[in-house]
Amino acid sequence: MRIAVVGGGISGLVAAYRLRQRLGDSVDIVVLEQSGRVGGVLYTRELAGEPVDLGAEAFVGRRPEVIELMSELGLADQLVRPAGKRPLIWAQGSAHPLPGRTLMGIPSDVESLRGLVDDATLDRVATEAQRPLHWEPGSDLDVQTLVGDRFGRQVVERSVDPLLGGVYAGISASIGVRAALPTLAEALDGGASSLTEAVRAAMPAPSSEPVFGGLRDGYGALLAALTEASGARLVTTTAATRIARGPHGWVVDPLGAVDAVVIATPAPVTARLLHYVAPEAARAAASIELSSSALVAMALPRDTALPDNSGILVATGEPLRAKAFTLSSRKWPHLAERDVALVRASFGRLGDDKPLSWTDEDLIAAAVADLSTVTGIPITPIEAAVQRWPGGLPQYAPGHTERIATLEAAVAALDGLAVAGAYLHGVGVPACVASGTAAAERVAAAYVESPQR
Structure with a gap:
């Protein structure tokens, strides 16, 4: 059996590794990567003689995927935790403490904003719960519109945008509430009478566990271990140009015939590769900026x-x-x-x-x-x-969850094909690990259960 994994980022490498675990050594797993190296936006290089990450440098440590993967690969001793120091916000030409008790910068009370915004904004936040909130359950809108309407522009620009910019390299106007802040959407759907009440309901329970984790020698250590454990053949500087149905599976150009394929590429590339085999899925992927x-x-x-x-x-x-x-x-x-x-x-x-x-x-x-x-x-x-x-x-824009549901429903009808990547269910490394794992499981289950095999 031969399986193609198109895309050598973290999602694709995890998919290749999980396929090897599930299907054994006899399967030929080929990772096709258009750039000259694997890892995607995870990249470690030397600076001043020691490794430094020039892409993502941390992961959400309260999710289990990365820590469990590191343990499987013998990298448990690579796990490091941050010192617990807080960041500053630079606003109006001076530094301010990052507001506490917020959900991605959206405040749960007024006191944490004192000094960061003006008195009129403080009053607006303090009295927000007294103004009627109009929210249609199941609806979605961008974070800027919701927070700006309830708390004002200064809260958006000085508290919310800086945090969302760090996660998505975007701004609150480009990010939808439902996909980026699902617990907040759930609280609003549940009938919260104000945004303040919804934020308080949506905030995670207090925990003494560190929020983030990292790797002592950078993500390069994880990428190297994954590559070795997957036993995959790496074909770099080679882009997949077409995916089509074959007589007994799929054809991935320029690789040729394969039994199954995992597409672990950015959304626009995925859209192009799915254009003929799953046009509805392709349209959904193409709409993601x-x-x-x-x-x-x-x-x-x-x-x-x-x-x-x-x-x-x-x-x-x-x-x-x-x-x-x-x-x-x-x-x-x-x-x-x-x-x-x-x-x-x-x-x-x-x-x-x-x-x-x-x-x-x-x-x-x-x-x-x-x-x-x-x-x-x-x-x-x-x-x-x-x-x-x-x-x-x-960018997880308004309507993102519906777009992904449409895409995944269309792909589900294609035996032996799965998708993975940061555009599906989260941009963080743990979400990408989960995405690659799910794609591998789908392909492996179809192979194991097929009566023809």
């Missing part, structure tokens, strides 16, 4: 007087070019032990991909200048690295 971003990682002198915070998020509308800074040496204890101080600067969000066209020198200069502005200290990198992510993250 992608945002682009760029990242500058800097190694600074170890004694650089950075704030004692995990990062600095930039409010919408500020005259800075960077949208966020991760103070990596403050955030991660294992990075604090290195001989340099590490900082990551992020640029670009949906509708503003100009930074991707800047030269490396211009991006580094912008990162240095903006970091100096928000910290109030001179910044002199010892070394810097630039990474661009064109189309790196899907």
Whole structure:
């Protein structure tokens, strides 16, 4: 049996690994990847002589998928936890503590916003529960419209946008409530009388467990272990150009005939590959927008007087070019032990991909200048690295859950074909691991249960 996995990102590599677990050594698993390496937006390279992630650098540690996968692959000792420091918000030309007791920046009370927004906005938040809330159960709208209407523009720009920008490289106007904040949508559907009440109902229960986790040597360690354990043949710098029905399965050009295929590519690529075999699914995938971003990682002198915070998020509308800074040496204890101080600067969000066209020198200069502005200290990198992510993250716009339901229903009718990826049920690494696992299970179950085999 031969199975093609189209796309060598984390979803595709997990699918290949799970297929190997389920079907054994006799199956020929081929991973087709159009770029020159596997990992997608997970990428680790050396900076100042040690590994640094230039894509995602953390995962939600309260979800089990990544931690369980690391344990399976013998990487349990790679698990690291952050120091527990809070980020700052840069708004109106100064730094403010990140509001507490919020759901992705949406406040559950007024006090956490004091100092970040003006008095009129504070009063609007404090009295929100007194104004009638009109919400149709099952409906969806963008986060900006909901929060702006109930709490005002300043809450959107200074509290919500900075957090959503970190997750989706977008803004609240491009993100739907139902897909990005399902517990909030559930609370609203359940009859919450105000947004304040809905946020309080939707917030996770208090826990002493760390919210995030990471890998000591970066995601490269996980990618290498997955690749080896999958036993898959990697075909890089080769894009799949067509997927079609074959006499006994599928045809993936230029690979040829295969028994089954997992499509683990970004939404626009998935749309193109499904165009003829599942046109309804293709239309759903094609409607998902992608945002682009760029990242500058800097190694600074170890004694650089950075704030004692995990990062600095930039409010919408500020005259800075960077949208966020991760103070990596403050955030991660294992990075604090290195001989340099590490900082990551992020640029670009949906509708503003100009930074991707800047030269490396211009991006580094912008990162240095903006970091100096928000910290109030001179910044002199010892070394810097630039990474661009064109189309790196899907946008979970209003109606996203319906689009994905349509796509998955259409694919379900195709025996021996499954889809996986960050555009389906979450952009985080745990969600991608779950997506790759589910796709592999679908393909493997169909093979095992087929009476012809």
